[in-house]
Amino acid sequence: MQDPRHTFRLYGHVKAENTFRSALDTGRMHHAWLITGPSGIGKATLSFHLARILLKGEKTDSPAGRRITAGTHGDLLEISRSLDEKKGRLRQEITASDVRVVQSFLHHTATEGGWRVVIVDGAEFLNRFAANALLKILEEPPLNSILFLTTSSPGKLLPTIRSRCRTLALSPLNDQDMHDLLPDLSADLIRRAKGSPGRALFLSQDRDGHIAGFVDGILSGRRINTESMVLIDQIAREVDGFALFCDLLGEGWAEQARVAAQRGDLPISNMFANRCIALDTLRRQTEGFNLDKAQAIRQAVQLAV
Incomplete structure (x- = not known):
């Protein structure tokens, strides 16, 4: 599987996409979306897919599409656990300093005159200070800003954070989508993965x-x-x-x-x-x-x- 930023086809989450498109088309767009589901199911992939819709980057060969893929789009910011270079592995937490970048990002004018989009991948890893900093953003969101929070453990988030988000709960992929996405894996492995492409690759x-x-x-x-x-x-x-x-x-x-x-x-x-x-x-x-x-x-x- 590719990096979510480089994944252009969405498998298995059409219902969630349609819910989001309906909110956008009817002018009832919520400022924060909590995308939940088992680890490896495609939460970050969906987040980038929805970001492309907002930023007019669905066509991957378009200028906006290319900038999203390259990580250079001025109106898209992703934060997640950073790499601890000394230990060679991901840090255990998302820290307050990571969230301060979000605060700064959202208080600048959109570079392309539209939405500003933030993806918080793995929101369950926010430490106490980071969670409180993010809560302040959710309480007073800047205009034309959208936050996508992904998590496999929504119960670990502050109730006040959950209450300020609209939830998109993702279901496991069906067997056909799993086979289409991972054609080289055995049927037994796909069965054991229980609809999670990331888990299938992990088990492999x-x-x-x-x-x-x-x-x-x-x-x-x-x-x-x-x-x-x-x-x-x-x-x-x-x-x-x-x-x-x-x-x-x-x-x-x-x-x-x-x-x-x-x-x-x-x-x-x-x-x-x-x-x-x-x-x-x-x-x-x-x-x-x-x-x-x-x-x-x-x-x-x-x-x-």
Whole structure:
């Protein structure tokens, strides 16, 4: 999949696009839109698609279209978690200094006489100071300005931010759209991705299935042996091995919690739910403080004991 700025065809989110176009055509345009949905479903891609509509850049070979693609359009600003160059990974937060750029941007006259558009990609990562700064913008939005906030976890946003946005809740892509977008991926992988193209590509990194197989063993209660210890070190060395391991294990425990709850076994359901919480905490601490991933995987395995 391409960078959202360079993705020109929209898959699966026609209903959301039509809702937005209707607001624009009827003169009932809201100043802020909260675009929600699972990770990897195409929230940022939709944001740029809607920005192209506002900025008359739908034709990719038009002057406005080319500037949007190149990141040089004077009326479009995107903020997200920046890269920590020392650690070589994304920072854990969007900070107040990032939002101050938005404040400055919106208080200048539009360079092309139309809308000014801001995309906040990953609004759940706004820290407290950044969230409060953004809230002030939402409370007193400048004329002819539109903000798109994307998030996979709307519950992590301030209620006052959510209340000042119109929500576009994206649904998973259907199988046909997934196959059209990702023709080289297997039907099984697409099924496991549950309508999320980004997740499908993430899962495809486990090319020989050894991470999924290891996780399946944990979920079925298999005990760690010497061979498992070697595999743990291998997973930890892979670029996204730790993240994929945590994602698959958390998903498995969440499913076990759901199944137990459906059959009325609340103690077992709570046990698996607590494992999910503990795993999430372990993952955030490991990635946030750049801790030993192999050790973290071993700790995760111990949660199942």
